[in-house]
Amino acid sequence: MGNLPVAVLLAALVSASSTVLAETNPKFATVNPVPDAPKPAAADMSLPMPKGLKGDIEKGRDFYMQNCYTCHGVTGAGDGPRAYFINPLPRDFLLETSRQYLNRPALFEAISNGRNGSEMPAWGRVLNDQEIANVAEYVFQSFIIAGKKGRGKSGK
Numbered sequence: 001m002g003n004l005p006v007a008v009l010l011a012a013l014v015s016a017s018s019t020v021l022a023e024t025n026p027k028f029a030t031v032n033p034v035p036d037a038p039k040p041a042a043a044d045m046s047l048p049m050p051k052g053l054k055g056d057i058e059k060g061r062d063f064y065m066q067n068c069y070t071c072h073g074v075t076g077a078g079d080g081p082r083a084y085f086i087n088p089l090p091r092d093f094l095l096e097t098s099r100q101y102l103n104r105p106a107l108f109e110a111i112s113n114g115r116n117g118s119e120m121p122a123w124g125r126v127l128n129d130q131e132i133a134n135v136a137e138y139v140f141q142s143f144i145i146a147g148k149k150g151r152g153k154s155g156k
């Protein structure tokens, strides 16, 4: 009987770790888990682009489909063709966690400055502010607030 609590504890641990894995893209989860980016409590999704910019979603889509999908995927699920080769994985925009903090200012900042220690480029080196706003607006509308589900995701 003394063994029972151990079994219960083990079962709890196993179910806790599979919950964490289900948060990531199941295709890569076991090999290459995505570390969670720092997330403030749910960001204000109504905030506008910085600097009075207004993104052009059509131009942003063109740019995304040429330059971003290779890592972030056509559906935004972080599963583009290059995703298999990089660590940490590209951000999956469809996850509930992504949707809680990637508002327009956060997207603008991340795309401009990139992410040190990952393969996320600092696009501010090659794009002007308007071009960054365009692709940020596309990501925001198509993936962050669109209510789409990731492929084979936990349904979040």
Ligand code: HEC
Pocket (backbone or CB within 6 Å): 035, 037, 063, 064, 067, 068, 069, 070, 071, 072, 082, 086, 087, 088, 089, 090, 091, 102, 106, 107, 110, 111, 115, 118, 119, 120, 121, 123, 135, 136, 139
């Ligand atoms: C070479 C692969 C690659 C390309 C191309 C790429 N990204 Fe990323 N991106 C990443 C990786 C890897 C991360 C994850 C960084 C992390 O989790 O710290 C990331 C993270 C992000 C994030 C989230 C940052 C955060 O705070 O969580 C945004 C937004 C983003 N990328 C947008 C874009 C956009 C828009 C483009 C195209 C203009 C693009 N990325 C192109 C690899 C890429």
